[in-house]
Amino acid sequence: MNPLFDYQLLETRRQFFGDSGLRLGGLALALLGAKGVGSKVRAAAAPERVHPPLPGLPHFAPKAKNLIYLHMNGAPSQLDLWDYKPGLQAQFDKDLPDSVRMGQRITTMTSGQSRLPVAPSMFKFSQAGNCGRWISELLPYTSGIVDDIALVKTVHTNAINHDPACTFVMTGSEVAGKASLGSWLAYGLGSENNDLPAFVVLTPTWSSKSAAQALFTRMWSSGFLPGRYNGVALRSIGDPVLFIQNPPGVSGTDRRVMLDALNQLNERSFQEFGDPEIQTRIAQYEMAFRMQSSVPELVDFGKESAATVALYGDDVKKPGTYAASALLARRMVERGVRCVQILHRGWDQHGSLPSEIKAQCKDIDQATAALITDLKQRGLLNDTLVVWGGEFGRTVYSQGTLKRDDYGRDHHPKNFCMWMAGGGIKGGISYGETDDFSYNPVENPVHINDLNATLLHCLGIDHNRFTYKFQGLDQRLTGVEPSSVVKELLA
Numbered sequence: 001m002n003p004l005f006d007y008q009l010l011e012t013r014r015q016f017f018g019d020s021g022l023r024l025g026g027l028a029l030a031l032l033g034a035k036g037v038g039s040k041v042r043a044a045a046a047p048e049r050v051h052p053p054l055p056g057l058p059h060f061a062p063k064a065k066n067l068i069y070l071h072m073n074g075a076p077s078q079l080d081l082w083d084y085k086p087g088l089q090a091q092f093d094k095d096l097p098d099s100v101r102m103g104q105r106i107t108t109m110t111s112g113q114s115r116l117p118v119a120p121s122m123f124k125f126s127q128a129g130n131c132g133r134w135i136s137e138l139l140p141y142t143s144g145i146v147d148d149i150a151l152v153k154t155v156h157t158n159a160i161n162h163d164p165a166c167t168f169v170m171t172g173s174e175v176a177g178k179a180s181l182g183s184w185l186a187y188g189l190g191s192e193n194n195d196l197p198a199f200v201v202l203t204p205t206w207s208s209k210s211a212a213q214a215l216f217t218r219m220w221s222s223g224f225l226p227g228r229y230n231g232v233a234l235r236s237i238g239d240p241v242l243f244i245q246n247p248p249g250v251s252g253t254d255r256r257v258m259l260d261a262l263n264q265l266n267e268r269s270f271q272e273f274g275d276p277e278i279q280t281r282i283a284q285y286e287m288a289f290r291m292q293s294s295v296p297e298l299v300d301f302g303k304e305s306a307a308t309v310a311l312y313g314d315d316v317k318k319p320g321t322y323a324a325s326a327l328l329a330r331r332m333v334e335r336g337v338r339c340v341q342i343l344h345r346g347w348d349q350h351g352s353l354p355s356e357i358k359a360q361c362k363d364i365d366q367a368t369a370a371l372i373t374d375l376k377q378r379g380l381l382n383d384t385l386v387v388w389g390g391e392f393g394r395t396v397y398s399q400g401t402l403k404r405d406d407y408g409r410d411h412h413p414k415n416f417c418m419w420m421a422g423g424g425i426k427g428g429i430s431y432g433e434t435d436d437f438s439y440n441p442v443e444n445p446v447h448i449n450d451l452n453a454t455l456l457h458c459l460g461i462d463h464n465r466f467t468y469k470f471q472g473l474d475q476r477l478t479g480v481e482p483s484s485v486v487k488e489l490l491a
Contacts, residue, residue, distance in 0.1 A: 057189060057466075065192075066384045069182070069386075070388040072347045073345045078153070081139060093402055117402045119409065141370070144373075152418050152430075152432055153433060155415065169389075180221055184225070186199040186338055196295070196337050204320055204321055207359035209359075213345060226276055236325075299319075312370040313370070322367050327371075351400050351408035383422075385458050392413040393411075394409035394412050397410070424458030426489060431488055
């Protein structure tokens with residue numbers, strides 16, 4: 001049986017005219033272009049981009065060209081890092097008032113507790129920067145960059161458990177199968193680097209001893225978008241990409257000849273069947289070949305100055321650490337990679353929070369501050385948007401045994417803290433306010449899709465116009481419900 005014939009038999013009238021019309025229109029346009037006197041000159045003058053942007057994008061002049069997304073997987077406690085609540089000391093071990101909880105759902109991990117005792121943070125807070133930002137003693141290096149960041153204290157999400165919450169924060173939906181943020185950017189804006197992927201994912205090691213949440217590829221998947229826009233995850237241990245080196249006896253020239261022959265076979269299959277994923281396969285093979293030379297140079301920190309290495313701390317010398325990933329992220333945006341996503345695990349602290357969060361903050365504090373400082377020193381921060389946050393927050397009440405110096409916290413989707421810095425963002429500000437228990441927003445709540453709309457705006461994209469037709473819907477990163485750019489965060 002002929003699959004192409006079967007496909008044509010199953011095709012609806014709408015699909016036939018939509019597909020054929022586009023192809024015939026494209027053919028006509030190509031013929032018209034071929035008649036132009038200067039067409040060959042133009043083709044010779046501009047090298048073809050491996051990751052071209054969509055026509056018409058960006059929608060308007062962007063403030064940022066690149067994105068570095070620092071995701072603290074597992075949900076860091078806003079109460080112990082950013083949302084200073086000194087009045088809670090007087091509430092130690094008292095029951096969370098019903099007037100504060102207001103019947104909101106809680107997870108099964110604490111719904112069976114006889115009490116919900118209030119657990120004030122055991123960590124000291126102090127004011128930092130010209131803006132006077134209150135910040136935990138756990139983030140001494142980050143306190144040095146508070147004038148560069150915009151802290152949002154009232155982010156909220158729809159999901160109360162990790163997997164749907166992580167899926168939601170990265171795709172705008174709790175339902176698996178949607179396109180991730182980085183894939184949207186790779187699809188819409190492309191990349192200026194022809195030898196590296198447009199969207200790269202890093203999964204560094206972590207220090208917490210508690211069980212870490214699993215990372216699912218849907219967080220960097222292209223979903224319904226063509227597969228070529230998937231994020232490329234570099235390994236934290238060993239070679240960053242498997243088989244990056246040619247096997248013994250195989251030269252780069254041999255590999256090129258083999259790849260050209262394979263591409264010809266794939267092109268023949270594409271002409272016969274018209275499957276767009278064949279084009280994805282061709283593009284991925286070609287990118288893999290380019291990465292054989294670009295990736296070893298990318299991960300070689302030998303030319304970084306001693307001052308830069310010292311800025312990121314001793315961990316930067318250990319492959320696979322968060323510090324090494326942060327420096328790698330700077331090197332990638334420096335080379336024109338559109339989106340870099342760092343997923344740091346180990347933040348799910350249901351018990352022994354004080355000791356576990358100390359270890360996690362030690363992993364990320366110096367390197368995060370170094371990343372902002374390094375980008376700023378090189379003139380890259382104006383063109384790079386940096387986002388830091390988790391998938392939800394933590395409860396003010398303790399899960400399990402409560403002590404002055406030991407407690408745990410359950411999931412809390414109603415409000416948590418995230419921050420943004422760099423291109424298009426007003427530094428040194430705080431937006432939104434929570435109640436005395438960091439349990440409910442009382443001023444300027446920000447839905448995660450509002451934050452994503454703001455992020456896209458900084459990159460020159462109108463989130464309402466950035467759509468992809470799938471299953472009869474104009475899919476958007478910000479979902480189908482109304483979302484708004486938080487203009488108060490913009491420079």
